[in-house]
Amino acid sequence: MRRLIDIALDADGEVRDDVAARVLESLSRSDLKRFLAALRRELKQRRVFVTLAGSAPAGMDESISGSYGGRVLSIERDDAMGAGVRVRAGDDIVDASVRGYIRNIIEKLEDT
Amino acid sequence: MKAEDLVREIERKLGKVTAEPGVANVGRIASVADGIVRVEGLSRAGFGEEVEFEDGRRGLVMNLDEDFASVLVLAENTDLAEGSEVKSTGRPLSLSVSEDLLGRVIDPFGTPLDGKPLTITNGTDMALERIAPGVTKRAPVEVPLKTGVKVVDALTPIGRGQRQLIVGDRNTGKTAFTVDTIINQRAKDLDLPQVICIYCAIGQKRGSIARTVAKLQEEGALGFTVVVVGSASTPAAMQYLAPFAACAIGEYFMEHGRDALVVYDDLSRHAWAYRQISLLLGRPAGREAYPGDIFYLHSRLLERAARLSTANGGGSLTALPVIQTQAGDISAYIPTNVISITDGQIYLESDLFNSGVRPAVNAGLSVSRVGGKAQSKALRQVSGLLRLELAQYQSLAAFSQFGSDLDEATQKRITRGKRIVEILKQAQFSPMADLAQTVSIHAAGAGLLDNVPVERVAEFERRIMDHLRTGHAALCAKLATAARMDDETLRELGEAITDLARTLL
Numbered sequence: 001m002r003r004l005i006d007i008a009l010d011a012d013g014e015v016r017d018d019v020a021a022r023v024l025e026s027l028s029r030s031d032l033k034r035f036l037a038a039l040r041r042e043l044k045q046r047r048v049f050v051t052l053a054g055s056a057p058a059g060m061d062e063s064i065s066g067s068y069g070g071r072v073l074s075i076e077r078d079d080a081m082g083a084g085v086r087v088r089a090g091d092d093i094v095d096a097s098v099r100g101y102i103r104n105i106i107e108k109l110e111d112t
Numbered sequence: 113m114k115a116e117d118l119v120r121e122i123e124r125k126l127g128k129v130t131a132e133p134g135v136a137n138v139g140r141i142a143s144v145a146d147g148i149v150r151v152e153g154l155s156r157a158g159f160g161e162e163v164e165f166e167d168g169r170r171g172l173v174m175n176l177d178e179d180f181a182s183v184l185v186l187a188e189n190t191d192l193a194e195g196s197e198v199k200s201t202g203r204p205l206s207l208s209v210s211e212d213l214l215g216r217v218i219d220p221f222g223t224p225l226d227g228k229p230l231t232i233t234n235g236t237d238m239a240l241e242r243i244a245p246g247v248t249k250r251a252p253v254e255v256p257l258k259t260g261v262k263v264v265d266a267l268t269p270i271g272r273g274q275r276q277l278i279v280g281d282r283n284t285g286k287t288a289f290t291v292d293t294i295i296n297q298r299a300k301d302l303d304l305p306q307v308i309c310i311y312c313a314i315g316q317k318r319g320s321i322a323r324t325v326a327k328l329q330e331e332g333a334l335g336f337t338v339v340v341v342g343s344a345s346t347p348a349a350m351q352y353l354a355p356f357a358a359c360a361i362g363e364y365f366m367e368h369g370r371d372a373l374v375v376y377d378d379l380s381r382h383a384w385a386y387r388q389i390s391l392l393l394g395r396p397a398g399r400e401a402y403p404g405d406i407f408y409l410h411s412r413l414l415e416r417a418a419r420l421s422t423a424n425g426g427g428s429l430t431a432l433p434v435i436q437t438q439a440g441d442i443s444a445y446i447p448t449n450v451i452s453i454t455d456g457q458i459y460l461e462s463d464l465f466n467s468g469v470r471p472a473v474n475a476g477l478s479v480s481r482v483g484g485k486a487q488s489k490a491l492r493q494v495s496g497l498l499r500l501e502l503a504q505y506q507s508l509a510a511f512s513q514f515g516s517d518l519d520e521a522t523q524k525r526i527t528r529g530k531r532i533v534e535i536l537k538q539a540q541f542s543p544m545a546d547l548a549q550t551v552s553i554h555a556a557g558a559g560l561l562d563n564v565p566v567e568r569v570a571e572f573e574r575r576i577m578d579h580l581r582t583g584h585a586a587l588c589a590k591l592a593t594a595a596r597m598d599d600e601t602l603r604e605l606g607e608a609i610t611d612l613a614r615t616l617l
Contacts, residue, residue: 091153096133
């Protein structure tokens with residue numbers, strides 16, 4: 001399924017028409033379900049989800065997108081984080097929010 | 113401590129904590145079934161890596177598929193739900209080991225099971241899965257590990273760093289032998305350094321484990337022993353990991369220059385647990401439904417037993433794996449696997465056990481490939497021909513019922529064989545020192561007891577050491593060196609034995 005996704009999707013997130021038609025015609029119902037799950041996962045992987053408290057400072061979009069190879073950003077606001085930013089790219093999470101720092105310190109204190 | 117000092121200590125401790133952005137690789141649970149969790153994501157997780165669930169429980173990555181990772185849940189009861197988060201830790205599964213574990217009963221993760229709190233001070237994190245020491249780090253096996261069991265120390269001696277299999281049907285005394293061996297380590301026979309023992313119970317009933325622990329306690333052997341438990345009532349994951357945890361504890365002591373002994377009781381049940389996990393993971397089933405890597409499972413575990421060279425600390429890890437056979441079939445899949453991995457085997461036989469020969473060691477099928485060099489010189493000298501005498505007796509024993517119809521040589525061989533069998537019998541929990549073993553075996557093997565009635569051989573054995581200590585103190589001191597005996601010493605010993613034997617006719 002991984003290989004089929006690689007063939008179907010190009011670098012810009014576009015699906016070739018002939019491949020799309022082939023997928024819809026030839027895959028069985030169960031394979032289509034697996035393809036759908038893999039496609040969703042892949043699309044999620046290609047986006048960077050940014051959560052921040054307050055409004056985004058100028059230039060933040062370019063800076064974060066540049067760090068992740070120019071991937072598309074989805075920005076959300078969550079004031080409960082206190083301050084800072086939380087970035088999720090695929091399976092990787094970088095939590096540089098005040099809430100994350102506090103949680104981190106609590107865990108470390110519990111360990112010691 | 114003054115309150116001000118405590119304030120300073122707390123401030124110092126808190127001051128050490130540095131806050132950094134949290135960086136994690138995560139996944140989400142796609143399904144949970146039979147202790148196996150399928151996780152989507154975890155793209156950076158490695159095989160054998162420890163992962164953490166939302167509720168703080170731990171898991172072990174067992175399979176990495178194209179779309180998901182299969183994780184073994186390392187907890188008895190879980191309320192894991194589909195969609196909850198799983199975080200990779202980037203570290204292999206490990207447990208903290210220090211001297212504090214001695215005398216304790218723990219599970220494979222170091223959680224105490226004996227109802228007492230356990231604090232590990234200055235512990236070292238030991239990974240459960242490690243690469244065995246390489247060839248250049250090893251030294252030959254030549255220091256004895258005395259079991260205190262005559263028949264084993266004489267016929268199939270075990271050296272420190274050896275892997276010796278204990279194989280036999282149920283109720284043939286396999287566990288009893290391993291417990292005897294642990295108990296014997298309290299004596300420090302031949303002035304050898306103390307052996308730290310790790311008893312690993314796999315798939316056993318909790319009642320049986322409790323009995324073993326109580327016996328070790330009663331005999332004063334628990335103080336230098338760690339008991340690692342993956343009992344029958346715990347999930348297969350615990351039973352699968354228990355021997356690896358026991359091995360990691362043994363390696364800690366080996367790497368600190370100490371001698372350690374690990375008993376895996378037993379690897380048949382370990383193979384069953386691994387088969388269960390493999391089938392649940394959807395791995396292809398092979399012979400007897402075991403997975404294809406069942407040999408590697410045990411070879412990588414047992415290969416970690418070693419004697420390190422002096423340059424590497426000189427410590428050792430001896431392994432005594434136990435395998436249970438069905439109807440005496442040692443040619444079954446798992447027994448043959450482990451026989452081929454180990455440096456020898458002690459085969460315990462039901463027929464011998466039921467006929468009162470205990471320990472029920474079958475001398476013909478038992479072998480020690482490397483332990484001979486580790487035997488004390490005196491014991492090696494007197495037990496050299498014992499195996500041959502015993503084998504000849506066993507082949508002639510069937511004819512013994514013909515009595516006087518047999519020729520004189522055959523009758524003589526049967527007479528001696530009966531006394532050898534009698535002298536090799538030994539009660540449970542009564543380990544013998546090297547000196548006493550040497551004297552008893554010499555007495556029977558050299559034919560000095562041929563005229564003593566078989567039923568009085570045990571009495572002879574009970575009295576001989578007192579007889580030597582009281583009447584032949586100089587000889588006793590000479591024998592205590594365990595060096596090879598010269599003709600004069602052999603003659604003196606022969607006379608002393610004959611003196612006592614004469615009183616038992």
